[in-house]
Amino acid sequence: MTMVDQAPVVEVVGATVRFPAELALDRVDFRMFAGEVHSLMGENGAGKSTLIKALTGALPLDAGVIRLHGEQVRFSTPHDALAAGISTVYQEIDLLPNLTVAENIWLGREPRHLGVIDWRRMRTAARGVLVDLGLDIDPASLLGTHSLAVQQLVAIARAISTEVKVLVLDEPTSSLDLDEVAELFRVIRELKQRGVAILFVSHFLDQVYEICDRVTVLRGGRLVGEYLTRELLRIDLVQKMLGRSSGELVTRQRSDPPTAELTAPYLSARGIEAPGIDGVDVDLVEGEVLGVAGLLGSGRSELARAITGVDGITSGVIRIAGTPRHPRQPRQAISLGVVYSSENRRTDGIISELSIRENITLALQAQRGILHRIPASRERELAASWIDALDIRPSDPERAAGTLSGGNQQKLLLARLLALAPRALVLDEPTRGIDVGAKVEIQNLVTELADNGLSVMFISAELEEVLRVSNRVLVMRGGELVGSHAADSLTVDSLLAMVARPDDEG
Amino acid sequence: MKKILRHRMFWPVIALLALIVLNTIARPSFISITVQNGQLYGALIDILRNSAPLMLVSLGMMIVIATRGIDLSVGAIMAVSGAVALTIIADSPSPDDLGTVLVAILVGVLVSLLLGIWNGFLVAVVGVQPIIATLVLMLAGRGVALLITGGFITTINSAPYKFMAQGYVIGLPFAFFVSIAAIVIVALIERRTALGVLTEAVGINPEASRLAGVRARGIIWGAYAASGVLAGFAGILYTSNIMAADANAAGLYIELYAILAVVLGGTSLAGGKFTVAGTVVGVFTIETLRSTILFLGVPSAVAPLFLAIVVVIVVLVQSQRLRGAVAKLAQALRPKKPEVAR
Numbered sequence: 001m002t003m004v005d006q007a008p009v010v011e012v013v014g015a016t017v018r019f020p021a022e023l024a025l026d027r028v029d030f031r032m033f034a035g036e037v038h039s040l041m042g043e044n045g046a047g048k049s050t051l052i053k054a055l056t057g058a059l060p061l062d063a064g065v066i067r068l069h070g071e072q073v074r075f076s077t078p079h080d081a082l083a084a085g086i087s088t089v090y091q092e093i094d095l096l097p098n099l100t101v102a103e104n105i106w107l108g109r110e111p112r113h114l115g116v117i118d119w120r121r122m123r124t125a126a127r128g129v130l131v132d133l134g135l136d137i138d139p140a141s142l143l144g145t146h147s148l149a150v151q152q153l154v155a156i157a158r159a160i161s162t163e164v165k166v167l168v169l170d171e172p173t174s175s176l177d178l179d180e181v182a183e184l185f186r187v188i189r190e191l192k193q194r195g196v197a198i199l200f201v202s203h204f205l206d207q208v209y210e211i212c213d214r215v216t217v218l219r220g221g222r223l224v225g226e227y228l229t230r231e232l233l234r235i236d237l238v239q240k241m242l243g244r245s246s247g248e249l250v251t252r253q254r255s256d257p258p259t260a261e262l263t264a265p266y267l268s269a270r271g272i273e274a275p276g277i278d279g280v281d282v283d284l285v286e287g288e289v290l291g292v293a294g295l296l297g298s299g300r301s302e303l304a305r306a307i308t309g310v311d312g313i314t315s316g317v318i319r320i321a322g323t324p325r326h327p328r329q330p331r332q333a334i335s336l337g338v339v340y341s342s343e344n345r346r347t348d349g350i351i352s353e354l355s356i357r358e359n360i361t362l363a364l365q366a367q368r369g370i371l372h373r374i375p376a377s378r379e380r381e382l383a384a385s386w387i388d389a390l391d392i393r394p395s396d397p398e399r400a401a402g403t404l405s406g407g408n409q410q411k412l413l414l415a416r417l418l419a420l421a422p423r424a425l426v427l428d429e430p431t432r433g434i435d436v437g438a439k440v441e442i443q444n445l446v447t448e449l450a451d452n453g454l455s456v457m458f459i460s461a462e463l464e465e466v467l468r469v470s471n472r473v474l475v476m477r478g479g480e481l482v483g484s485h486a487a488d489s490l491t492v493d494s495l496l497a498m499v500a501r502p503d504d505e506g
Numbered sequence: 507m508k509k510i511l512r513h514r515m516f517w518p519v520i521a522l523l524a525l526i527v528l529n530t531i532a533r534p535s536f537i538s539i540t541v542q543n544g545q546l547y548g549a550l551i552d553i554l555r556n557s558a559p560l561m562l563v564s565l566g567m568m569i570v571i572a573t574r575g576i577d578l579s580v581g582a583i584m585a586v587s588g589a590v591a592l593t594i595i596a597d598s599p600s601p602d603d604l605g606t607v608l609v610a611i612l613v614g615v616l617v618s619l620l621l622g623i624w625n626g627f628l629v630a631v632v633g634v635q636p637i638i639a640t641l642v643l644m645l646a647g648r649g650v651a652l653l654i655t656g657g658f659i660t661t662i663n664s665a666p667y668k669f670m671a672q673g674y675v676i677g678l679p680f681a682f683f684v685s686i687a688a689i690v691i692v693a694l695i696e697r698r699t700a701l702g703v704l705t706e707a708v709g710i711n712p713e714a715s716r717l718a719g720v721r722a723r724g725i726i727w728g729a730y731a732a733s734g735v736l737a738g739f740a741g742i743l744y745t746s747n748i749m750a751a752d753a754n755a756a757g758l759y760i761e762l763y764a765i766l767a768v769v770l771g772g773t774s775l776a777g778g779k780f781t782v783a784g785t786v787v788g789v790f791t792i793e794t795l796r797s798t799i800l801f802l803g804v805p806s807a808v809a810p811l812f813l814a815i816v817v818v819i820v821v822l823v824q825s826q827r828l829r830g831a832v833a834k835l836a837q838a839l840r841p842k843k844p845e846v847a848r
Contacts, residue, residue: 310717329716329719330716330717330718330719331716331719331720331721334719335719340717342714342717347711347713347714348711348713348714348717349714349717350711350714351706351707351710351711351714351715352710352711353706353710353778353779354703354706354707354710358703358707362703362704362707362715362718362720363718363719365700365703365704366700366704366715366718366719366720366721367719368700369700370699370700370701370704370725371699371700372700373698373699373700374700416718
């Protein structure tokens with residue numbers, strides 16, 4: 001697979017990027033080989049995105065050089081990099097959902113005939129690229145009508161429709177489920193066969209180990225090292241990324257055994273029907289973390305949204321503290337002590353231009369009503385205590401929430417919900433796309449809250465995490481509940497088998 | 507110093523001051539204020555008085571814009587409220603009676619409130635895009651006003667009614683006090699209660715706000731209702747100034763001036779963060795511009811072009827990106843100091 005004596009396709013030597021407040025990259029060396037999948041690893045703030053931006057012409061280097069096939073190059077715009085054969089697919093898909101698939105693939109370089117766009121040729125060429133990727137969709141269909149995974153593949157189709165030598169994939173799998181990831185990996189392997197050098201950036205260690213040949217680890221803007229994946233133990237990789245003993249990574253064990261039989265559930269839902277879920281029963285018991293495992297589209301998010309009044313239910317009974325209640329708005333669920341945090345923290349979570357303080361107190365203020373403004377001093381106290389309790393960084397309460405990293409935004413959302421003193425906390429993918437350190441902190445916080453008597457529903461695509469945090473695990477598939485088990489009785493493999501089993505065998 | 511430069515009110519205030527300075531250079535009398543019979547006179551005083559209708563409308567527009575909306579119907583609402591009030595006074599046996607005038611004002615404003623509630627219903631409940639929802643009333647409102655006045659320009663004689671736009675209290679125009687009252691009330695309601703921050707939250711991210719338990723629908727609905735009421739008062743002031751209800755001319759294009767004033771004041775059309783002080787400065791800027799046009803004797807046909815050019819300049823001066831580019835250019839042109847070896 002790897003030919004070490006071969007010359008790298010692209011090489012970055014002594015890359016340095018200075019931001020006003022910090023040194024984002026400090027003399028970093030980095031290289032990529034043709035036909036190899038390379039992973040760039042590091043916590044948030046390690047300099048991964050800065051290096052990618054420098055490599056793709058989105059950011060100039062303050063010092064250092066980039067060599068393409070041994071020749072020094074300078075990219076002053078992403079367009080230069082693209083022309084040189086370096087294509088990028090960003091985490092947030094930057095395509096236009098209201099245009100067709102073909103238009104998206106050729107946007108900005110539409111095939112023309114006598115100065116007029118040649119629609120027929122455009123569609124034929126698009127179909128060619130899509131078929132190459134094994135994607136059988138109509139190029140004339142609107143992009144927005146396809147799933148996120150297909151959109152992601154269209155973004156890749158766009159990237160490889162030029163003469164691509166280097167393909168940069170920044171967190172391409174963060175919104176894909178297992179099948180879709182497999183599909184993406186098939187495409188990556190095919191590109192590898194064609195001799196494309198691929199940079200694969202992901203938070204998922206499993207995926208990195210599955211697809212990548214080589215790993216470069218960054219920490220705090222510096223190069224830690226470059227390793228062959230097969231020679232690097234997972235625990236060593238994590239340790240290199242974190243720069244601290246991985247012993248701290250072990251999540252604390254739940255202190256009490258679950259006492260589900262003894263306590264009446266705070267929220268009990270029976271026969272819940274809603275778009276995407278079909279006759280599901282769920283009990284949220286105080287002091288217990290209820291994990292929910294399932295693939296994208298299994299109904300895991302729909303269930304969370306149905307019982308918290310976000311989407312409402314079409315039939316079924318929800319009892320909250322013993323009384324039948326049917327919240328039709330999150331506001332009503334909040335007043336009953338049931339709060340929800342969405343999996344999309346940027347679009348459905350934080351109010352990006354408001355300050356950290358305003359974000360933390362938002363739900364509490366909304367609950368009190370317009371006329372009962374939280375006094376300014378009380379508001380500052382509240383914000384300061386939550387920033388301190390959850391270790392939100394930076395700790396300046398007046399900073400705009402949109403400037404925080406993913407992990408800190410998630411903590412901010414938790415602070416907003418916890419400030420309401422809820423009884424049941426429903427968290428949809430609270431650790432998605434955040435760095436390892438923040439992830440562990442949030443997992444610890446969840447178990448701690450449950451120890452203090454809160455009832456938590458914890459949805460995650462990462463089965464290991466579900467097992468680590470939960471007392472009980474619900475397994476969902478195709479909108480139905482297919483199992484409810486004590487976490488102790490499960491292993492990642494047994495859970496995976498339940499989650500992934502096709503319906504005809506079940 | 508840097509803090510002052512960075513303050514978001516800095517450039518709007520500079521733009522206004524620059525206009526005043528330019529006017530004063532062109533005609534030194536611009537800045538002079540004379541006292542006659544204990545009343546203040548001068549170009550600046552005129553600006554304070556004439557800006558009142560635009561001030562009220564702009565404050566309402568600002569609240570609506572903060573929710574990510576826009577209210578194009580404010581001019582038409584002005585026409586309706588003026589027509590209602592003047593028709594009541596014209597039909598009354600005692601037009602000079604203070605009671606008659608108060609009833610007329612109250613009914614005019616109540617009708618405006620209903621129109622604002624209608625707008626809010628279309629936007630917040632039915633889910634029509636704000637620009638379309640308020641376009642309906644923008645077009646239909648003047649027709650309603652014409653129906654009320656029977657197709658004529660209703661004129662009246664009523665001393666108390668005339669007082670509102672043309673009267674003086676402790677040396678200053680009464681209309682100016684109406685402006686001040688509106689500014690203070692809006693600022694108090696938005697900033698002393700939680701309405702302001704909740705409005706901003708809804709404007710920045712409606713879905714996230716709903717998930718946080720904010721009553722987004724009520725807040726948006728209320729914004730249009732408030733805009734309606736403020737436009738209604740503006741319509742009263744406008745008719746009081748000319749003592750006639752002209753359904754076609756009342757508040758013509760004022761929605762555009764109001765949007766301009768809000769944007770000049772630093773509130774983004776994309777919704778979210780808004781500033782009352784900024785809008786006030788924006789209104790005075792536009793009113794000063796109008797006064798300048800009048801003074802320069804710009805032919806009325808060309809006046810909009812002149813206004814447009816000045817507005818473009820003001821917006822460019824406030825543009826973050828342009829200022830950055832100019833700063834970069836200045837730095838590039840400056841003679842380079844020899845690099846000191848470290």
